[in-house]
Amino acid sequence: MFAKKRPVTEDHCFKAYLYKTSRNLALRHNKKKRFPLLELHQTGFEMSGVMSADADLLRKEQNRQLFQALEQVKKEYREVLYLLYFEEMKYEEAGRVMGKSVPQITNLAHRAKKSIKKILEREGFTYAHQ
Numbered sequence: 001m002f003a004k005k006r007p008v009t010e011d012h013c014f015k016a017y018l019y020k021t022s023r024n025l026a027l028r029h030n031k032k033k034r035f036p037l038l039e040l041h042q043t044g045f046e047m048s049g050v051m052s053a054d055a056d057l058l059r060k061e062q063n064r065q066l067f068q069a070l071e072q073v074k075k076e077y078r079e080v081l082y083l084l085y086f087e088e089m090k091y092e093e094a095g096r097v098m099g100k101s102v103p104q105i106t107n108l109a110h111r112a113k114k115s116i117k118k119i120l121e122r123e124g125f126t127y128a129h130q
Contacts, residue, residue, distance in 0.1 A: 062125070069119040077112030084109055 070078050076098075083094040095105045
């Protein structure tokens with residue numbers, strides 16, 4: 001883009017130009033570096049529609065149980081877990097948001113996970129790795 005020095009005047013034109021340039025570069029690269037495609041039976045990986053549906057159903061049920069458990073813990077525990085795992089914040093960032101130090105956030109997160117685990121085990125939650 002910088003090598004060609006083409007003038008782009010409007011914002012929406014720049015986005016379109018950038019997208020088109022990126023797409024063309026990717027296609028050009030793909031032509032030069034073509035990788036042979038493997039068929040599913042060559043990979044040794046089998047995906048059963050029934051297994052996939054079962055796994056999806058199990059994951060949805062586990063998520064439902066997790067969200068119910070989250071509703072039962074202290075507001076402060078719920079908030080720290082939300083910031084760390086759903087917003088993917090670092091402990092320092094979560095501490096700034098909540099007005100707490102990093103050790104306090106670490107402690108809250110540990111207690112929150114322990115509390116959630118207790119609730120889930122009481123309700124018969126089964127772990128995926130078992």
